[in-house]
Amino acid sequence: MEKHNVLVVGEGGREFAIAKKLQQSPHVNQVYCAPGNVGMATINVETVAIEEDNFPELIEFAKNHDIAWTFVGPEDDLVEGIVDDFHAAGLKIFGPNARAAQLEGSKDYALNFMNHYGVPTAKHHSYRDQTAALNGIDEFGFPLVIKENGLAGGKGVVIAQNRDEATSTIKEMFANGQSRLVLEECLVGPEYSMFLLLSNGHYRILPMAQDHKRAYDGDKGPNTGGMGSYSPLPQLKEADYQRMVKEVVEPTVKGLVAGDYHYHGILYIGLILTDAGPKVIEYNVRLGDPETEVILPRLDTDLYELVDAAINDEPMPDVQISPLATFGVVVASEGYPTSPVHGQQLGKLPDASDVEIDFANVAGTIDDLKGNGGRLLMVLSKAESLQEAHDRVYQYLDHHEWHQCFYRHDIGAKANL
Known part of the structure; x- marks a missing residue:
């Protein structure tokens, strides 16, 4: 069997999990990760001292190391056009181009896409100036969801409980340089994460998961990038899953083709x-x-085979x-998330x-780790x-002393764990 080198772009826990699965x-002969993190030595992934936004050097590395294709982890690079640059250099890369990446890069753009292609979402409106946004509060009632339009790493969302909080949030976001805000009705119900692996209109659905966004137990505190997750979802009925596919996935994919x-x-x-x-947040x-x-460890299908088929517009294997x-x-x-200790x-x-x-923001060596801000690592069990x-995860966490760190104690509560 011919073996190939692949490159993963990014440095966090997500990229750790992707690189581990590909390795x-x-x-696969060798997985490289740029820039990666020191924990990747534990999974035989070779880190590369190139920052994830240095597209010219990443392209040069891919050419010089016989990289079959590159898998992009972070959204910032996709929005900035890393895929377009790699394609222009004649290189294969997995990720949407800059135009398609606007589905994450701009909340307003994504909502317009949903409206145009009949994907159910919340009642919403976009505002380009503070006065109009403040005047728009009355259209929605409370609680009111206020979102920064651009990339915010999962943290640019405030759910205002009253007019005073809504007013101060809107003023603060515009004062911090936002050129556009989105106001939305607050939808109520359990939240779920669905991931599609797409190849120009063909798709495979990866295992479902549930994320916990708030920083502290009981869903208290500010929104974060995510404090824990699990898969499968025993509380999700098969009939509701099928509605998600029919009412959300199918019109979304048809819209991408159209x-x-x-x-x-x-x-x-x-x-x-x-x-x-089901509605799209x-x-x-x-x-x-x-x-x-948590979803990649449950994927029995070879991730390399899935991605390779998708990149090359070949039939993708079924997801097992x-x-x-x-x-x-x-x-x-x-x-974390406002001013994390380093x-x-x-x-x-x-x-x-x-x-x-799975290591993320860590420095030092694997035998003498130091925190490097934000989310440091994830402890997981299968x-x-x-x-x-x-029980395994919390037994490990609770028997170790974590200096100047914290974690939630109620991950999985919505699955009655």
């Missing part, structure tokens, strides 16, 4: 199951973090999903046969049941 493929997007990459659909049926044009860390459950909890720096001593983390660690995986 397990019999089709709009001439030539989409090759991942599309995340953030869903909320309301009393009126947002699109992301890449895998989510921390969902990636493991019956085992995966559960993960994020350890974050004290002060440099705290983590030391050498204890080994355990029943959990794995087991016969969610409850067993949950």
Whole structure:
């Protein structure tokens, strides 16, 4: 069997999980990750000292190291046109081009797409100036969802409970340089993460997951990039899943074809199951973090084979999903997400046969780790049941002293764990 080199762009927990899964493929010789993180030494992934936004050097590296194709992790690079640049250099790359990446790069753009192609979403309106946005508050009632239009790493959303909070939030966002805000009705219901692997109108659905966005137990505190995740979802009925596919996935994919997007990459659909049926909260044009860390371990189909077929417009293999459950909890720096501590001593983390660690924002060496801000790592376990995986993870977390760190203690509560 011919073996290939692949390149993953990014440095966080998501890229760790992608690189780990690709390195397990019999089709892969070596996975490189640029810039990667020090924890990747534990999974035999070779890090490359090139920043993820340095497209010319990444292109040069891909040419010089016989890279079959590149997998892009972060949304910023996709919005900035890394795919367009790689294509212009004659290189294969997995991810949407800059035009398609606007589905995440601009909330207004994504909502217009949903409206145009009949994808159910919240009542909404976009505003280009503060006065108009303040005058628009009365259209919605409370609680009111206020979103920054551009990329915000999952954190540019405020759910205002009253007029005073809405007014101060709108003024603050415009004062911080936002050129456009989106106001939306607040949808009520359980939220779910669905990931499509797309190849120009053909798609495969990856395992479902549920994310926990708020920083603290009980869904308190500010929105974060995600504090934990699990898969599968015992609370999601098969009939509701089929509605999501029919009412959300199918019109979305048809819209991408009709709009001439030539989409090759991942599309995340953030869903909320309301009393009126499934509705879309947002699109992301890449895998989510921390969902990636729990869905890829459940993917029995070779990820290399899926991506390679998608890039080359060949028939993609069917997705085979493991019956085992995966559960993960994020350890974050004290002060995250607003002002995370940097440099705290983590030391050498204890080994355990029943959990794995996906590293993210860490520095130092694997035997003497230090925190490097934000979300540091995820502790995860794969087991016969969610409850067993949950118990393993929390036993590990609770028996280790985490200096200047925190984690949520109620991940999986919505699955009655």
